[in-house]
Amino acid sequence: MNQPKDRARPRRRGILPIVALAAIALGGLAFVYGKAAMDANKGTRADAGDAKLVAEGRAVYAQHCAECHGAKLEGQPNWRTRNPDGTFPAPPHDPSGHTWHHPDRVLFAITKDGGQRHAPQGFKSGMPPFAGTLSDRQIAAALAYIKSTWPDEIRRRQDTIDKAATK
Numbered sequence: 008m009n010q011p012k013d014r015a016r017p018r019r020r021g022i023l024p025i026v027a028l029a030a031i032a033l034g035g036l037a038f039v040y041g042k043a044a045m046d047a048n049k050g051t052r053a054d055a056g057d058a059k060l061v062a063e064g065r066a067v068y069a070q071h072c073a074e075c076h077g078a079k080l081e082g083q084p085n086w087r088t089r090n091p092d093g094t095f096p097a098p099p100h101d102p103s104g105h106t107w108h109h110p111d112r113v114l115f116a117i118t119k120d121g122g123q124r125h126a127p128q129g130f131k132s133g134m135p136p137f138a139g140t141l142s143d144r145q146i147a148a149a150l151a152y153i154k155s156t157w158p159d160e161i162r163r164r165q166d167t168i169d170k171a172a173t174k
Contacts, residue, residue, distance in 0.1 A: 053111045053150035055162060064152030067145045071137065076100050080156060094133035100153045107157060107165040110172035111150065118146045 054060055069078070075097035076082055082099030089095055098104045106114065117125050118141075122132025137146060154162060 053115065053147045053154055055151050055154035055157075057151060060148050060151045061155045062152075063145070064148035064150065064155075067141065067149040068152050071141060072100075072149055080104075080153060090133070092133075093131040097133070100156075102157055102161045106153060107161050108168065109165075110169040112169075112172065114150050115143075115146055118150070119143070 068076075077097075077099065080100040082101075082104055083096035086096040086098045086104070098106065100106045109117075113125070117134060119136065119138050121136030122134030124136070126132045141149070154165065157165070
C-alpha cells in the first residue's frame with residue numbers, strides 16, 4: 008500500500024516549525040543564562056580604573072593580604088624557594104611577581120577558593136581560601152587595588168592575558 012506523496016509532506020512541514028521553535032527557545036535560554044552569568048560577574052570585575060573599587064581594595068588588601076604579601080606588595084623573601092613544608096613563601100603582587108601573568112578569573116578563584124584547589128598536581132600551596140572571610144566584591148576590590156599599582160605596560164599586558172582567557 009503506497010501512500011500518496013502529498014500526505015508525507017505535511018508531516019515534514021509539521022516537524023519543521025517544532026524544530027524551529029525548539030531552536031529559538033534554546034537560543035533564548037542560552038541568552039538569558041549567559042546574561043545572568045555576566046550580570047552576576049559584573050560586581051566582581053577587578054577594574055583598576057574604578058577609583059571607588061580601588062580605594063575599597065586598598066583597605067581590604069591592608070587588612071587581609073599585606074600580612075603575607077607585604078604592605079608594598081613585595082611578597083616574602085625568597086618567594087621562589089620552597090619552605091621546609093613544601094609550600095612557597097607568598098609571592099609579590101608588584102610587577103616583579105607573577106600575579107600579572109594570570110587572568111582575573113584565575114586570580115579571583117585562587118583568592119576565593121585557596122591556592123591548593125587550583126594548584127597543579129604535586130604542587131603544595133599555602134594560600135588560604137577567603138570565601139568565608141571576604142565577599143566576591145571585596146576580592147575583586149583587592150585585585151583591582153593590586154592591578155592599580157602596576158605600571159601601564161604591565162596592566163596592558165595583563166589585560167591582554169585576561170581578554171585572551173575570556174574568549
